[in-house]
Amino acid sequence: MPPQFADLGLPLVHAGKVRELYDLGDHLLMVATDNISAFDHVLSTPIPDKGVVLTQLSLWWFEQLGMTNHVVSTDVPDAVVGRAIVCEKLDMLPVECVARGYLTGSGWTEYQQNQEVCGVPLPAGLHDGSRLAQPIFTPATKAELGEHDENVDFETVAETVGEELAAELRDRTLQVYSDAEKIAHDRGIVLADTKFEFGTRADGTVVLADEVLTPDSSRFWDGAAWQEGRLESYDKQFVRNWLLHESGWDRAADAPPPPLPAEVIEATRERYLTAYERLTGSALVL
Template sequence: MGQGWQTAPRAPERPPRVRRPGAAAGLARLLRVSRFDLGLPLIHAGKVRELYALEDPATMLMVASDAISAYDFVLTPEVPDKGAVLTQLSLWWFEQLADVVPHHVLSTDVPAPVRGRAVVCERLSMLPVECVVRGYLTGSGWAEYTRDGTVCGIPLPAGLRDGDRLPEPLFTPATKAPMGEHDENVDFDTVVATIGREQAEAVRELSLAVYAAAEPVARERGIVLADTKLEFGTRADGTIVLADEVLTPDSSRFWDAAQWRPGESLPSFDKQFVRDWLTRESGWDRDSGTPPPPLPAEVVQATRERYLEALVRLTGQGLRV
């Protein structure tokens, strides 16, 4: 496929606002330096992905690196093959969800240095909302529930435990904060004020539909889909499109269905393992503003194994590189 890899005009780069001193330094370096030498104009560098301009201005190259982030910091070292796992798993889910919502991927015909970790996709107008769906009570939702009896302001029955399945999946959106700042949970009225009622109702319906379609698929394969974060953009004609990544260990909580026991610590196939090491074993104070320590080799390896396990369980296939 002729993409004109060398001919795209260079897009201006605008660094995002950052406030936390520890996160700011790492993110500033990340934004100035591309991880991949592709000879293409860098549109944007995020914590994990980089976007490059192509000859066709309606398309772009999206590359997933092996970087892993937690608590708004990009951690070191990277997790080998992580970017390929995220890309392969997202492609599989996009196919599974094709009848639910259109997606942004156009082709996997990409430059050799990033083959297996990159896709050519549509350039969309991204909606500034993180569309979170929670099917189970855990994480920040559990913390709020123990305090107020609610999740993102939505009242829940008394007596639920950490890890319990919710009476019904909840749409609990969040702001899409600039890099280095925290996403903040918001109510549905805030989403309406941000993107308008029509789009707000549409992304809520689509988010819940994606979860409803994916949750039984994951469960059949031995994985509990506890919650997930989705991102949507719009085409010029207003069509809402599923973008970025979908139902990966970076964007979702995956638990081992065979060991699901509400009220107990649940084995997971996602980056919760890294978060737990940082907060429980590393000695790092997440409120200090200082960067976390490097991940030990055994944590990196165990994280890689969890990501690969999620890929194999869900798709039935190993990593293709």
């Protein structure tokens, strides 16, 4: 898929599934598109305003968390106002830093096979949606576009980046998750799991980067529904469910997913906006 903001006239550094990075000299311009990905595919139908939700919610979380992060400025070209930031150039670490406070998704799948997730043993008798006794660090490799991320254990991360840095990534991931989980809980949202990316400055400082705690990188559930045993999501799980159960798409085949119908696009957009509004306490200005 060609970059969507090439007409900015800036050198393109990287175009990922959702974000495009442009060179500003000392810094980068990071633009969030309205693309949505699922099962390692970028879908052909975007979700209107999604990029604005991701950027603005990330900025809100960065303010709440107080951890060193990559944001330099929100002074960006008019064409990408609201969906872009100026950020630091970092040496990004090749690890998806995942924290889980609840058992679901690929963690639930792995648990059913061997009663552990990424090498972390868990007690018997858990079910999809169970709250864990304490959050766990369940990292994954960062795959190239079109390839599959792979869940790995802590030892694999240590072999990749070194024992000391791996421990710092684990501790920072669990600390940010713990802080964010409390904030979300107070707003009636269950933060089931989330993933972070970190980079390092030239002096070795570890910096929280990319997006944080958005409906793309996290699972948000309605707290009241979870108490009743239902998993009502405000994230892209809605799209995943449609693809798996209603679209007729064969995930195991080589064919790309079908376009999303209008009603799924609108329902997904509403879920993203609801996540923003419930967490921040205000409507998103579009």
